[in-house]
Amino acid sequence: MKRVLIKYVSKYKIYVIIPFTAMLLSIALDMFNPYLSKIMVDRVIRGKEKELLVMVLLGIGGISITRSILGYINEYLFDYLSSLVSIDLKRDLFRHIQSLPFKYFDGMNTGELMSRIGEDVDNVWRNVSFGTRIFIENCIYFITASIILFKINYRLALISLVTMPFIAYFALMLEKKIDKAYEKISDQAAILNTTAQENIAGVRLVKAFARERHEILKFLEMNKTSYKLNMEQARIIANHFPVMEFLSNISIIIVISVGGMLVIGERLSLGTLVEFNGYMWMLIWPMRMLGWITNVMAQSSASAKKIFNIMDLEPEIKNSENAVKLKEIKGQINFEDVSFKYNDEYVLKNINIEAKPGQTIAIMGTTGSGKTSLVSLIGRFYDVSDGKVLFDGVDIRDMDLKQLRENIAYVSQDTFLFSETIEENVRIGNIDASLDEIYEACKKACAHDFIEEFEDGYKTIIGERGIGLSGGQKQRISIARAILKNAKVLILDDATSALDTETEYQLLKNLYHGDKKITTFIIAHRISAVKNADEIIFLENGRIVERGNHDTLLKKKGKYYEVYCEQFKDFEEFNRQVI
Amino acid sequence: MAKNIVKQDEDIKKKSNFEITIRLFKYMKPYKFKVFIVILLMIFVMACNIANPYLLKTAIDKYIAGDDLKGLLKIGIFMVGINLIAMFASRIRIKSMASISNNILLTIRHELYSHIQKLSFQFFDSRPVGKILARVIGDINSLQELFTNSVTSFIPELLTLICVTIVMFSMNYKLALSAIVILPFLALSMFFIETVSRKRWQVFRTKRSSVNAFTHEEFSGIRVVQSFTFEEKKSKAFVELVKEMMGAFMKAVKLGDLFWPLIEFSSGIGIVLVYWYSVKLIDKGNITVGTLVAFTSYIGMFWRPIMNISNFYNSLITNFAAAERVFEILDTKPDIVSIHDAVKMPRIKGNVEFKNVTFSYEDGGVVLDDVSFKVNSGETIALVGPTGAGKTTIVNLISRFYDAQRGEVLIDGKNVKDVDIESLRSQMGIMLQDTFLFSTTIMENIRYGKLDASDEEVIAAAKAVGAHEFIMKLENGYHTEVNERGSRLSVGQRQLISFARALLSNPRILILDEATSNIDTFTERIVQRGIKKLLYGRTSFVIAHRLSTIRDADRIMVVDGGKIIEEGTHDELLRCKGLYYDLYMTQYRFLSEGA
Incomplete structure (x- = not known):
């Protein structure tokens, strides 16, 4: 919590100072009220000083008008401050999350991240505006009220503070217990968010298996846990709030009893007691609020902890201190004895590849043999465990990360489209592209024709993740996006799997016969897609087991040949029949 | 194709206040008895609070002024006694109230979630996940405040208000009138604020839901964002959306923040009027000083409930927008x-x-x-x-x-x-184009096809589709967590798992x-064999x-x-x-x- 205050609030001093001053003024004015009441009772009514009446009334009226104006300024500016802080906090958190490596996202649920940047920041935000304001206000009230009370009658004042240590003790206990409760609640909120998020994102699967009831029950369980945690929090509050309230009420009773005795003993005037009584409320109120403030503070500090847990994560993959910026990009990629471990297990071992500018490297292999890991090392989405990956002869870990990624166009096997128009989705490849360039890219990706067939053409809005498009259409749009990027290196990670053979063939032909030669890595399962590659690499269990071009591999009669036969056996049969 | 996209604000039909209030309060019905108890307890606590100044007045007027030390002590002990009882009462009250409001929340969330499960693809096709989520989570959370406040502040405060008003009027109706003469003015201003700020709060909620949808999309598409070095642009777009949301918030609180100052102002004016009038009355000997002191205490007590009620009203307005959004989904008739x-x-x-x-x-x-x-x-x-x-x-x-x-x-x-x-x-056994796995273990993912399947059955299904081998190679075998959407696995592996899942359901x-x-030729050969077995005798x-x-x-x-x-x-x-x-x-x- 402290960190939020120091780092984020101190930036906007002016929005702290103004409302704070307004608050001080307002409180100072409020201090006159009991005094005015005293004059009213002692002098105007008892002393029959009629001439003072108008003055006193004007005073009370004036104070209340000024106080309401000041109150508005105070509230509005604190709200403003808190919204500024919350914007900053959200922005920083968002930026930071973006800078984290793939590995972080592999183990993190979208729902939880949403919960952090949503509910947790909001909790902090609420505290900044409301909690801080009330806290400061009450502190001031408490301090001034005690000063005044001590001035009026220090003995009475001491008596009125007698319950204070007990109240403070309960506040401390409350803080200790409720802090943990809120942490649990915050975690549970993230779980709830994640469960709901997953269910809604996977609703098609749920329906396909008619598992609605199962899902509802699952959510109900989480919901019930959340209920229990909230009840736990309520129980803690119930155990502390009323006691604190009782103690604060007791102190006023003690004051009146003792004060009464003093008046009876004629050591105190009745008016003074009435006045003292008036200021007493200013003292009691903050004491009562203490529990409430502790509660709000604990809640937001639990959230702040969660936020800073993320903020404190150092992005593992980032620019090295003296990152090299290449002047000219050729697009040569080398793997030198690369090994890669994920969760302490080797996914790739001793990989050596040389891709000269303009060459195409095809990668084949069984599912899980390490194909995707291999290509994701090129864009430094993960760092190698051993050996190195070189881009134009430079170890990519020494390269400027942004420059590296700008020169690689990566189409992943998970196609992801944003819920925007098709045009905007393709444009991500190059923000400044002209419409013609976009059309050109789409034509190359064999997407132009089907896009034009839509009623709104390129302006067609795609549903989230490309809902409404077939798998093949999504893949072609994401390939067009990569083509538009015009990078020296293109990676197609099984990105043509949902295309029919003809389209795939056409698309690859367009790519290979482009005017600019780009280095291409292609992962595919169909012989037709890899046949023309300069080198075909066959992976098995993270090792290269076969390599060469189409012809040499066929001659070798190894794995590649086997795949070839499987895919073409009936074609040959068919040819025999027909011809 | 899509009805609503991330950046576009939703269109929410406005419902009447009355309609929403009635609907919200219906959720309280099953807890009638508990609510009744809570209100009784509240009344008791309130009564103690009201009695406190009255007893103080008696103490000052009767015992202190009358030099009655014994009486003073008696009244002091009595006060300690009732406050002690009040303490226990309010303890029970807080617990019961929390149980009521959390139960209602559970009910509404459950209802909304269950209802969403009934809606057809068409509903989901047209809405970003983040926006639906915003309603299930954020909007319902805001209702919590509403329910807690409604019982704990609205009803008891209203009762206090009535009691105090009665006491004030019975003490001196002229003074009482002078104290509340300002109320119509206050009510009118509140009404104006409500009308305008309700709309503004809805704007805020809508913007908030857009932010939610944006973050959802961003985080699920983070790999694309990073590989296209799109982080800066996305950050800017995000900050833009957040600023819009905060702008909407500031617009709403610009009016909402008027609530307290208005009450402060009104209560000040009320006190001035009372003093002015009471001086006249005292002159005529109609009231005593003690009455005046007590009366001014009551004015404080009179304004506090009004403050709390308006505060409740304020949060009602703020959260009505959330209720509207929840009800809108509940009112969407499932078309299939x-x-x-x-x-x-x-x-x-x-x-x-x-x-x-x-x-x-x-x-x-x-x-x-x-x-x-x-x-x-x-x-x-x-x-x-x-x-x-x-x-x-x-x-x-x-x-x-x-x-x-x-x-x-x-x-x-x-x-x-x-x-x-x-x-x-x-x-039916359906394998969708978009393979979806839950972020749980492989075992649980396959078991989704038949919830009561034994581990052996699950493994048999995996073997049949040729997934067993790669699963066993993973660090925890069948108990490996696959992460969100199965991102831990390659698409081909995901397809195998979902294939095993379909097989297990014995469709x-x-x-x-x-x-x-996305399955390679070798694995596919195994899969084909599995399929052949599976297809035998089935359409x-x-x-x-x-x-x-x-x-x-x-x-x-x-x-x-x-x-x-x-x-x-x-x-x-x-x-x-x-x-x-x-x-x-x-x-x-x-x-x-x-x-």
């Missing part, structure tokens, strides 16, 4: 539901028939145009055709994910619209939509591009432009040299063409 007297689908034999089926997505062009075909029990049908031809739509209609606009889809002679949906879908009709497109529909996957089908239907243009076995279709022949030949064209 079992009809009222739907019969359970008996064990499916597997005869599927399309009779003149025409289908188009909402506000889209025609996808299927007058399609008719008949499939016999046990047949394997391959659907082939260019992307976007309508293959997926055909299988979606069989499992009734959508309803056809015209024509009938019959299974074993029964119209799918007439049978209970759950009994229908639970007999009567099997639908494989591009189920093996199945297979959509695939790899023709080697489909040549074994009993019948191949070639779909193009929403119609079935060719139909027959692999050999028959090759012989008639139509579209299928073309598709088939292009697969090998490169052999002759070189490159």
Whole structure:
């Protein structure tokens, strides 16, 4: 919590100072009220000083008008401050999350991240505006009220503070217990968010298996846990709030009893007691609020902890201190004895590849043999465990990360489209592209024709993740996006799997016969897609087991040949029949 | 295609205050008795609070002024006593109230979630996940405040207000009148604020939901963002949205913040009036000083409930917007539901028939145009055709994910619209184009096909589809967590898992939509063997591009432009040299063409 205050609030001093001053003024004015009441009772009514009446009334009226104006300024500016802080906090958190490596996202649920940047920041935000304001206000009230009370009658004042240590003790206990409760609640909120998020994102699967009831029950369980945690929090509050309230009420009773005795003993005037009584409320109120403030503070500090847990994560993959910026990009990629471990297990071992500018490297292999890991090392989405990956002869870990990624166009096997128009989705490849360039890219990706067939053409809005498009259409749009990027290196990670053979063939032909030669890595399962590659690499269990071009591999009669036969056996049969 | 996108604000129909209030309070009905107890306890606590100044007045007027030390002590002990009881009362009150409001929250959230499960694909097609989530989580959380406040502040405060008013009037009605003369002015201003700021709060909630949708999309698409070095632009867009949201917030609080100052102002004026008037009354000897002191205390007590009620009113306005958004979903009628007297689908034999089926997505062009075909029990049908031809739509209609606009889809002679949906879908094994896995273990993901399956059954299913081997290689075997959407695994591996899942459900009709497109040839060979076993005796529909996957089908239907243009076995279709022949030949064209 402290960190939020120091780092984020101190930036906007002016929005702290103004409302704070307004608050001080307002409180100072409020201090006159009991005094005015005293004059009213002692002098105007008892002393029959009629001439003072108008003055006193004007005073009370004036104070209340000024106080309401000041109150508005105070509230509005604190709200403003808190919204500024919350914007900053959200922005920083968002930026930071973006800078984290793939590995972080592999183990993190979208729902939880949403919960952090949503509910947790909001909790902090609420505290900044409301909690801080009330806290400061009450502190001031408490301090001034005690000063005044001590001035009026220090003995009475001491008596009125007698319950204070007990109240403070309960506040401390409350803080200790409720802090943990809120942490649990915050975690549970993230779980709830994640469960709901997953269910809604996977609703098609749920329906396909008619598992609605199962899902509802699952959510109900989480919901019930959340209920229990909230009840736990309520129980803690119930155990502390009323006691604190009782103690604060007791102190006023003690004051009146003792004060009464003093008046009876004629050591105190009745008016003074009435006045003292008036200021007493200013003292009691903050004491009562203490529990409430502790509660709000604990809640937001639990959230702040969660936020800073993320903020404190150092992005593992980032620019090295003296990152090299290449002047000219050729697009040569080398793997030198690369090994890669994920969760302490080797996914790739001793990989050596040389891709000269303009060459195409095809990668084949069984599912899980390490194909995707291999290509994701090129864009430094993960760092190698051993050996190195070189881009134009430079170890990519020494390269400027942004420059590296700008020169690689990566189409992943998970196609992801944003819920925007098709045009905007393709444009991500190059923000400044002209419409013609976009059309050109789409034509190359064999997407132009089907896009034009839509009623709104390129302006067609795609549903989230490309809902409404077939798998093949999504893949072609994401390939067009990569083509538009015009990078020296293109990676197609099984990105043509949902295309029919003809389209795939056409698309690859367009790519290979482009005017600019780009280095291409292609992962595919169909012989037709890899046949023309300069080198075909066959992976098995993270090792290269076969390599060469189409012809040499066929001659070798190894794995590649086997795949070839499987895919073409009936074609040959068919040819025999027909011809 | 999509009705609403991330950046676009939702359009929420405004409901009347009365309607929403009534609906919200209906949720309290089951807790009538508890609410009653809570209110009683509250009244007791309030009564103590009201009694405190009165007792103080008595103490000052009667005992202190009358020099009665014994009386003073008596009254002091009495006060301690009632405050002690009040303490225990309010302890029970807080607990009961929390249980009521959390129970209601649980109910509403459960209701909303259950309702969302009933809605058809069309609902989800048109809304970003983040926006639906915003309602299930954020909007419902805001209702909590509303319920807690409604009982704990509104009802008791109203009672206090009434009591205090009665006491004030009975003490001195003229003074009382002078104290509340300002109320109509206050009420009028509140009304004005409410009308305007309600709309502003709705704007805020809508913007907030857009921010939610944006973050959801961003975080699920983070890999694309990073590989296109799009972080800066996305950050900017995000900050833009957040600023818009905060702007909406500031606009709403600009009015909302007037609440307290207005009350402060009104209460000040009230006190001035009371003093002014009381001086006159004291002159006439109508009231005592003690009465005045007590009366001014009561004024404080009179304004506090008003403050709390207006505060409640304020949060009501703030959160009405959330309630509106929740109710909007609850009011969305699921368009694909079992009809009222739907019969359970008996064990499916597997005869599927399309009779003149025409289908188009909402506000889209025609996808299927007058399609008719008949499939016999046990047949394997391959659907082939260019992307976007309508293959997926055909299988979606069989499992009734959508309803056809015209024509009938019959299974074993029964119209799918007439049978209970759950009994229908639970007999189908569907592998979707978008493989979806839950972020749990592989074991649990496969078990989703048959919830009560034993571990052995799960492993048997995985073996049948050739997934066992790679699973065993993972660090925790079947207990490996696959992460969100299965991102820990390759797409091909995910397809195998989802295949095992479909197999485990032992379906009567099997639908494989591009189920093996990312699986390599070797694994596919194993899968094919599994499929053959699986398909035996079951009707199945297979959509695939790899023709080697489909040549074994009993019948191949070639779909193009929403119609079935060719139909027959692999050999028959090759012989008639139509579209299928073309598709088939292009697969090998490169052999002759070189490159």
